[in-house]
Amino acid sequence: MLQLYKISGDSLYPFYKNGQRVVCRKVWSDTPIKINDTVVFEKANYGLMIKMVKSIENFDYFVEGTNPYSVDSRDFGALKHDEIKYKVLFKF
Numbered sequence: 001m002l003q004l005y006k007i008s009g010d011s012l013y014p015f016y017k018n019g020q021r022v023v024c025r026k027v028w029s030d031t032p033i034k035i036n037d038t039v040v041f042e043k044a045n046y047g048l049m050i051k052m053v054k055s056i057e058n059f060d061y062f063v064e065g066t067n068p069y070s071v072d073s074r075d076f077g078a079l080k081h082d083e084i085k086y087k088v089l090f091k092f
Contacts, residue, residue: 012038015066027085040086052066
């Protein structure tokens with residue numbers, strides 16, 4: 001299943017710019033997630049977010065933005081695989 005999202009903000013600038021669109025693929029339990037993949041997930045108190053996977057330990061995914069002021073795993077901790085909704089395939 002594919003999903004189209006519009007980037008809002010500069011959390012991953014210069015990789016993804018405000019207003020740019022990305023095409024994402026639904027993540028299933030067997031979908032591989034690797035370091036440097038860009039993923040979409042939802043976090044309570046933060047809403048829908050897009051970040052890059054920076055490290056993986058014991059099936060926990062530590063995600064970060066490229067902006068030093070980005071809200072990411074440094075604020076809310078690592079993600080479990082089942083928290084990741086989509087994986088970005090490409091931008092346009």
